[in-house]
Amino acid sequence: MFRNLAAVCLAAMVSAPLAAQPSLQGPQKFSAFAIDVSTMTAGARTTPIDITINRWSSEADRDRLLDILRTNGQDAMLSALQKLPVVGYFTTPGSLRYDLHFARQRDEAEGGRTIFLLTDRYVGSWEASRRPRTIDYPFTFIKLSVDKDGQGKGDATVYTKITATPSGTIELENFTNRPVMLNEVKRVM
Numbered sequence: 760m761f762r763n764l765a766a767v768c769l770a771a772m773v774s775a776p777l778a779a780q781p782s783l784q785g786p787q788k789f790s791a792f793a794i795d796v797s798t799m800t801a802g803a804r805t806t807p808i809d810i811t812i813n814r815w816s817s818e819a820d821r822d823r824l825l826d827i828l829r830t831n832g833q834d835a836m837l838s839a840l841q842k843l844p845v846v847g848y849f850t851t852p853g854s855l856r857y858d859l860h861f862a863r864q865r866d867e868a869e870g871g872r873t874i875f876l877l878t879d880r881y882v883g884s885w886e887a888s889r890r891p892r893t894i895d896y897p898f899t900f901i902k903l904s905v906d907k908d909g910q911g912k913g914d915a916t917v918y919t920k921i922t923a924t925p926s927g928t929i930e931l932e933n934f935t936n937r938p939v940m941l942n943e944v945k946r947v948m
Contacts (some may be wrong), residue, residue, distance in 0.1 A: 771775040785813045786847075788948040789903060791913060793851070797935035808941065810876070810901070816861045824861070829923045836921065837897050843878050849876075849901070857881065857899070870907030876900070880917060895936040896920045901941070909946025914938040 789810045800867040810894045820843060828836040840860050847859040880899040887894070896918035905911035918934035 770937070786948065787904075787946060789909070789944055790947050791903075791941040791944040794940045797937050797939065804861075804877070806851045808849055810847065810903070811873070812851045812859070812862050812876070814846050814862070814911070816843070816846055816863055816907070817901070820861065821863065828921060831922075833897070833921050837879055840898075847876070849865065855881075858922060864900050869913070871905060874901075874903040874905070874913075876902075880919075893918055893934055896932070900931060903941065903944055905944060907947065911944045913941035913944050915941060 766900060789812075791808050791810070793806050794803065795805070795807045824836055824839055827839050841861040845858040845860060846862045847854045849859065850856050857878065857880075859876050859878045862874070864872050864874045866872050877899055878899050882894065882897070898919040898921055899915065899917050900919045901913060901915045903911060903913035916931060916933040916935075916938045920932040920934070922930050922932070
């Protein structure tokens with residue numbers, strides 16, 4: 760199990776003001792090449808991934824999720840996240856569409872930006888009935904870092920646990936030994 764002290768990433772996600780939107784009206788689509796070399800696979804797996812963001816989550820949504828996590832824990836946050844409207848989705852070849860329920864972005868230097876996406880992950884009937892340790896990692900978290908032209912890289916933690924520490928820090932924990940690498944990220948629309 761890899762403790763992804765991505766408290767910095769999650770703190771940025773939960774505190775990131777929305778970037779100015781004038782040039783970013785309408786849906787935004789990104790393509791990337793995913794490389795999974797984690798302990799969840801027998802060998803390296805690669806696949807293209809397409810990500811569509813139709814709208815950005817509000818500060819009110821962010822604040823509500825954060826408050827629920829801090830006061831009632833991960834399961835309550837998961838339930839609240841699942842009730843938020845769909846803000847976008849991602850797909851891989853031969854798979855169903857996976858809805859995204861949270862999307863924020865933060866402006867970076869020289870016109871770049873960091874995009875934070877969060878959703879509940881698919882839990883199959885075997886996992887739901889047998890309840891292995893993976894059931895405690897119910898989120899998928901995706902981070903994209905792109906330049907002003909919409910090109911860059913990212914990563915995805917498919918099996919993610921989110922906790923609030925007594926000091927108020929938010930931590931992400933990845934069930935696998937490393938996140939899925941997202942290479943060749945490109946904005947296509």
